[in-house]
Amino acid sequence: xxxxxxxxxxxxxxxxxxxxxxxxxxxxxxxxxxxxxxxxxxxxxxxxxxxxxxxxxxxxxxxxxxxxxxxxxxxxxxxxxxxxxxxxxxxxxxxxxxxxxxxxxxxxxxxxx
Amino acid sequence: xxxxxxxxxxxxxxxxxxxxxxxxxxxxxxxxxxxxxxxxxxxxxxxxxxxxxxxxxxxxxxxxxxxxxxxxxxxxxxxxxxxxxxxxxxxxxxxxxxxxxxxxxxxxxxxxxxx
Numbered sequence: 001x002x003x004x005x006x007x008x009x010x011x012x013x014x015x016x017x018x019x020x021x022x023x024x025x026x027x028x029x030x031x032x033x034x035x036x037x038x039x040x041x042x043x044x045x046x047x048x049x050x051x052x053x054x055x056x057x058x059x060x061x062x063x064x065x066x067x068x069x070x071x072x073x074x075x076x077x078x079x080x081x082x083x084x085x086x087x088x089x090x091x092x093x094x095x096x097x098x099x100x101x102x103x104x105x106x107x108x109x110x111x112x113x
Numbered sequence: 114x115x116x117x118x119x120x121x122x123x124x125x126x127x128x129x130x131x132x133x134x135x136x137x138x139x140x141x142x143x144x145x146x147x148x149x150x151x152x153x154x155x156x157x158x159x160x161x162x163x164x165x166x167x168x169x170x171x172x173x174x175x176x177x178x179x180x181x182x183x184x185x186x187x188x189x190x191x192x193x194x195x196x197x198x199x200x201x202x203x204x205x206x207x208x209x210x211x212x213x214x215x216x217x218x219x220x221x222x223x224x225x226x227x228x
Contacts, residue, residue, distance in 0.1 A: 004156075006156075031213070031214055033213075033214045033215070033216075035216075035218075042218055042219075042220050042221070043202070043204075043216075043218040044218075045215050045216060045217075048213050048214050048215060050213070055213045056213050056214075056215045058215070090156055090157065092157075092214065094214055097213030097214050101147065101159050101162045102147065102159065102214055102216065103159055104149070104156040104157035104158070104159070105156050106155055106156040107155070107156045109154075
């Protein structure tokens with residue numbers, strides 16, 4: 001059974017650009033959540049989607065957005081990139097929100113220059 | 114606001130020694146707690162999930178305990194091996210159903226097992 005798949009794995013962007021990251025959850029999982037990991041702030045929750053609806057959102061500016069498709073695949077977008085957005089972005093999936101084990105992907109490394 | 118703390122931030126032990134990793138949280142109203150392992154440059158690997166009604170959970174050499182009332186969880190790794198070298202993170206899931214998978218993570222404990 002394939003795990004959580006994230007693409008791209010590595011990318012470099014310039015300040016002011018925008019980026020889209022993709023996540024394919026484990027087959028059968030309908031809940032997808034996104035986290036940002038930085039050395040200074042650790043792991044922080046971005047948002048969670050279930051059945052194409054955003055259920056929760058973390059304390060990030062509106063430049064960070066996401067969506068979920070009918071096949072449970074999810075994308076997150078960051079517009080007007082800032083240097084501080086450089087981080088490892090992790091996607092996680094579970095069968096449903098709360099109660100179940102959450103499984104993480106390998107992450108997308110974003111460097112903003 | 115839930116806060117999760119893992120002390121120490123780093124730990125070095127000789128191979129064969131048992132590892133004891135600590136996790137504390139400020140709000141005892143949790144749904145469950147999950148332990149993860151992260152290797153350098155990689156994603157998180159789930160190790161154990163303990164529901165709030167459980168006291169402990171075991172998988173192979175791993176054993177995790179949970180004392181919800183005191184806001185503590187401990188991960189024990191028996192007979193450590195160099196391959197256990199990684200960062201270990203704990204995360205709590207809030208008790209509110211609406212909070213879903215909004216996990217709050219500790220800062221992690223970086224473990225080095227020396228051969």
